[in-house]
Amino acid sequence: MTPADMDARIVRYGDLQPCKTAFIDAHTPGSDQKENFTIIGGGVSESPDQHVHIAIPHGFNIGAAGQPPRVTNSLHDHHTAEVFFVLKGKWRFFWGRYGDAGEVTLEEGDIFNIPTGIFRGFENIGTDYGMIMAVLGGDDAGGGVMWAPQVIENAAAHGLVLGEDGKLYDTKRQQKLPDGVAPMPLMSAEDLAKRPEPTTADVLPNHVARYWDMMALADRKPVTVIGETGLLRDKPGFEVDFITRGSASAAKHSHTYPSVLMPMRGHWKVAWDGGAATLAPGDTMSVPENLAHSVVPSMTGEASLYHVVATGDAAGHTWTE
Template sequence: MTPQDMESRIVRYGDLQPCKTAFIDAHTPGSDQKENFTIIGGGVSESPDQHVHITIPHGFNIGAAGQPPKCRNSLHDHRTAEAFFVLSGRWRFFWGRYGDAGEVVLEKGDIFNIPTGVFRGFENIGSDYGMIMAILGGDDAGGGVMWAPQVIEDAADHGLVLAETGKLYDTKKGEALPGDVGPMPLMEADELAKRGEPTTAQVLPNHVARYWDMVALSDRSPAKVIGETGILRDKPGFEVNFITRGSASERAGSFAHPSVLMPVTGHWKVTWDGGSATLAPGDTMSVPEGMAHTVLPSMTGEAAIYQIVGTADPAGLTWQG
């Protein structure tokens, strides 16, 4: 594959195109400054304004959320897996029906694999603009977002109405639901009762991996972070590996499914038959299935990169309580 072909599969951090109207809480105070990015796949945006950088199906989606300090993402759930790692900033994740069942604070490089069946939200508690990168299971990302009822009610008070079709309408702009389309119904009591309320102690051992722990575990070989035999054991339709300078190999490798490379620290040179490219933190590179390639640090200093590989597994863990 030529360098030109591969360049079309690389999204540079500086080229990311944000959407500020992606979700129902785009007008809600406290959530109205967030930016949503859809990097690979269709994503779960409810806005036609959302730009998709790479539309090639991978069996999973890659996205990102950028938020200034004190900005939060409202409580929601997905039908497929959702995993986040922190690219920059300091983030508080919280969960439960009202967001008070438990919480965890993540720093740069930390990763959180959130099971389905639990309402979750997050906020930037750092002092600067921060970015978290997201991996969503499935090509259609589970068909969208399921919001906690109070989120839909709060949004309506600020002019945004979500249709049952998943499309947003802004009443402040004079938009209204079509006559044959109803509003998104609030989740019924029986569905709400199925949502998990795990404590922080229940979540931390099995769903959160810390950057420096992964650095230690990957000193000689890549650490499998998410997978059937991973630090976080799950089969969400993708596996996540963590590679550092000590575990990077000059031996070329390939996968049966598409994979994605996402540096956290340092610069990484990806080489294949026909070309090479250098990635920096915040860049995202899609590697075609079957293409042999090497991934090596290109400069001295700290270096770590996430590698996401598609699998044929289903949606992943649902919280069992």
Template sequence: MKQPQWVRFGELIPCRSAFIDAHTPGSSEKENFTIIGGGVSESPDQHVHIKATPGFNIGAAGQPPRCFNSLHSHDTAEVFFVLKGRWRFFWGETGKDGEVVLEEGDIFNIPTRLFRGFENIGSDYGMIMSILGGNDAGGGVIWAPHVREAAQAHGLVLGETGRLYDTKKDEALPDGEFEMPLPEQDWLNALLRPDATTVVKHYVARYWDMMAMAAQGAVKVIGEHGLLIDKPGFEVDFLSRHSPLAETLQAQKDVVLMVMRGHWAVNWQDKTEIFNPGDTVWLPEGTNYSLKVTASGEASLFRVTRTDDPAGLTWAGEEA
């Protein structure tokens, strides 16, 4: 049987050349982290901490104040929660269709067929944690045309294989490989253009609302019967120190625990480890485990569980 694995927040290894906007002013200081799975990095320099395939990918983005991630779209689900700081998420081909501000602990289940970007608007280095649908999330990033143009003006070219080439380092497309084609106009015309009210209603859950509900038990945040109704290939629950839990839990499918606040003892097979904010724990299918908060004060975590649903996402305005 596979054994649990984990990554400590303080041991995360960043990549600053992960994406096509790595040289673009305003984006050049962002850091990308791939925690579980292959992630979606376009750079061979990206470090992967746990090379497991639990049905989804876990990653993170760290950015100093006023640093932004450029507009892009995914073919599979993309979920973020704010670990540190204050973040503005914006969407649309030019980023002006709508925006929402997320505080620490808030979670955003972003629809597919929607260009999205995000900016740290706090006063300190900020961190958002991510969940991407599917075992293989690579090759699924589509950049807004103006992002591609800006990147090329600053020396970065994206090949059709999804790999970046840095002309500032005398890199060039290999013989026989062409540049990644820009999205066709018909595809751009079919993009979703929801307003902020619609997005917040269907795809954002606030931390303190979840904390209030968690006293009654684990809060189903994302899932068929969740606060954010969806079937993206995984479910997300929210737990607090006040959530009543069985003495022994079983990961009937692969489970990942992502600590938001406090110190949590996770026990399995007579082994106990203490996990802290920003730590990520993978519990393979079949693992029997227990959870306990080890200190006073605020304590919360997100629990991600693989499902058998496709790794896509159903927009709330459409028929399932």
């Protein structure tokens, strides 16, 4: 792999291209200032305006959400796993039919593995623009987003209609549903009644890992955060590892699936036969399958990095008690 080949697989934080019309709540007051980023894979955007940085299939998708303070991402669900870690700011995550079943506050570096089958939303409760990074299971991320009924109703009141084809139509731009395409139906009362409403106490122990706990645990060797034997035991179709300065190794290794490197703190040097690159927080790098490479901090100071690799398992999991 030449440096030019690998450079095409690096998305720099400063080069991220946001989409402000990605989802059905793009006009809804309180949600109309959020930005969506599709970094690796097709993502789940409902808008043709969404830019995809790297379209290479990985077995999972990487995206991000950026929001000013007090801006909310509306209640939704996916058919596959959804994992977030906070890159910048302070965030409140909430879940349930009306978003009041439970909630948790995440600080920078914290990670949240959210089961399918539960409506979830999130809000930037910090004082500055915040950014959360996301991993979605599967190459097609489950084929779209399921919205809480009130989200669809509120969006229609502000001019956005979601069609059964999964595309948005903006009545403020005189757009209409095409012939033969009906509006996306609201979830039935029967289906809504089947959805669990776990409390905060139910969710926290097995679905949230704190940054400073992981920093301590990964002092000597990398920690599997999400995986069959991870801190958050799960098989969502990918594994998430956490690496620090103390657990990084200059020895080259490879994976049978493409992997992704996402620095949280510090600068990291990635080296392979034929070249090297330096990553900073917010950068995302796709490493090809079977490419031997090493990853080590390149500067002094705090250093931490999330590593994601596909496992070939099923890409979804449903809430269980």
